[in-house]
Amino acid sequence: MDRDAIAHLLTGRIQQRSVPRPKPSAGLVPAPSPQAPPTGTDPAAVPRLADLPGELPVAWEVIEELQVKVSAELSSRDAQRLLEEEDRRALARSLTTSAVADWAALHAQGHTPLSAEQEAAVRHAVFDAMYRGGRLQSLLDEEGVEDVMVDGTTASVEYNHRPRRTVERVADSHQELITWVNRMAQLSGHGERALSQATPSVGFRMPDGSRVTASLLTTRPSVVIRKHNTRQHGIEALLQWGSINPLLERFLVAAVRARMNILVVGDMGAGKTSLLRALGREIPVEERLVTLESDRELYLDEPGPKGPLTFAFEARQSNGERSGNNQLAGEVTLTDIFETALRYNATRVIVGEVRGREILPMLKAMSASGSGSMCTMHVRRPHAIVSRLVQLCTEAGMASESAHHLIASSIDMVVYLTYRDETALGGRKHRYVSHIYEVHDEVGEGGRPVTTDLFAPTESEPRAVYRNMPSFIEDLELTGIFHRQWLTDNPHGAWGAPLQTVRPR
Incomplete structure (x- = not known):
């Protein structure tokens, strides 16, 4: 030819x-x-x-x-x-x-x-x-991309509203992929996070803010890049996307202004970080905020039209070596950071995601002096929220009974996000608030914290619909931006048009 x-x-x-x-x-x-x-x-x-x-x-x-x-x-x-x-x-x-x-x-x-x-x-x-992202940048630049996952030399690309696609041979060899990871780590200012046999898993941010996790512990070298499309978006964007309705928007903003301690939960990819970021932007500008994250995703310290003075702390990974007491050299965990962060006299603390032992200082900060603090946590089902909290507390060394009391005295409200993916059926991905619970400062039968459904789905509406008046409703009204009659005027019509799903719920 x-x-x-x-x-x-x-x-x-x-x-x-x-x-x-x-x-x-x-x-x-x-x-x-x-x-x-x-x-x-x-x-x-x-x-x-x-x-x-x-x-x-x-x-x-x-x-x-x-x-x-x-x-x-x-x-x-x-x-x-x-x-x-x-x-x-x-x-x-x-x-x-x-x-x-x-x-x-x-x-x-x-x-x-x-x-x-x-x-x-x-x-x-x-x-x-x-x-930038070198040869993978063209994938990251595609419209609607959420995640790029590389397994050896093959990439799978996840999108907002269409099915995953596979791209063959994005690398000629495994070594080329490893070289790409280490070069991106250097460009991002994380040169100490080199992927090697001594450090078989690394995480860092790319120059555009996308989060990279890479590992040699998988069958083939693997890389997952999570693109942040909502970095600068606030609560208004969640309204446009259909994640919340106008009633929930006013309710959540009022809860932030009223200094409620809020836990945002949901399955992976449900939009927890996006909601937490949006709520963080509603904190009054005169306050002082500390954010703690394993990997920077909130970006609340970046200049914007509004928002409090923010000090953003980020955990640090080890360089793979161990010190004389067998501790990972150079590693700084969220638990390590907490004591320093609290000395900044912040009016609020936000933890990007609670995954382990940092649950205890987070809850203690909420219970003692952290009124208005927030965090996210990965939970697959709404009914498992308390169990997941107790599990993390007990893994951190706390007795179950003590954990129940600490949870009850720390958290005021839990917001659950549902993730419904219908792209395989020709539909789209849906992310929306489906439940909001009040956590009371008391334990009930079995020693578990007492909770009340404030918003929950109905048989015909999978998204959150008003159920019960919160005990802190007066606190919301004192913010001057919420009125209790809004909850009862038209509870079933707040979402407007029905959710456009391919398959009936």
Whole structure:
């Protein structure tokens, strides 16, 4: 098959993609430059994740060649790394533009010239290889992507409202995937988190805020990238998405303003972090907030139109070595951070997710002086909430009876999010508040905390519908933004249109 035929075939594949991308004109798929690769940077240090079908108008070897050239020039211009990171990236973009323009001009001497759109795609790919997600960035940039999961050399991509798709051979080898992980960790400022046999599992944030977890403990090297599409969204966005209705919006905001201790729970992917982030943005600006997270996801310390003074603490992973007392060297857990964080005299504490021993300092902070504090917890079913709390407390060394009393005296309200995935049936994913419970400061029969259903689903409505008046209703009304009659005026009509499900509940 001659060059023109190959070019035509590749162009056809590019044009068949459903995701809008810069598309080459017919017959304009250039071959790699015949020039020898530039020198000055070790090419072996550059991850060579394999081409994703139809993503670029050039072979990936060209991108690698240009990335090496630009990296070498950047190192030469700023050898002492005196530039601020923003200025260094601006210089990298400028050098990339020049390098791609020079390559395109040379390439045009023997081939059909690239269009402006194609040249822009090449520039973006080179910059992505240096500062963003490299070869996986094209997947992360797709509309509606929630998670990219790589198992060896195969990626599975999860979307908001359509079924998962599989992309074969996103890496030529397992070692290339490991090299990509370690390079991304360095770009993110977590160079100590290198994936190796000594440290077989690592986690970090990519430059765009996406959370990466990688491990060698699986059958093949594996990577899960969780993209944060809701980083800057507040409570209004949850209304637009149908996760809450106007009544719940006012109720939850009033509960935050009234300094209720709130636990947000649900299954994996239900939207717990999104709701917690939105509620955190409703804390009055005059307050002081401390957030504690294993991996940064809330971003409540970022400048915004409103919100309290926020100190964001993040746990630190070990470098894999152990100290003389067999403790992981360099590791700082959420439990370790709690004592320091509380010395900041914060008016509230938010824990991104409670998974283990940090449950005790969290509940104690709520019970003693942490009025208005919040956290999330993974629970598969609403009826298992108290059992899950007790389990974590007992695993942390507390007796069950003491755990029940601590839970009752700490938590005021529990919000449960339901996750219903109907993409396999041709539908969409639904995330919505289905239950809200009040936790009373007392224990009942069997020693368990007494709870009341404030909102719960009905036979015809799977989403939260008002059931009972909370005992703290006066506290909500004192905020000036809530009135109790709203709960009883039209409890069954607050959601408006029925939930559009494929299969009846």
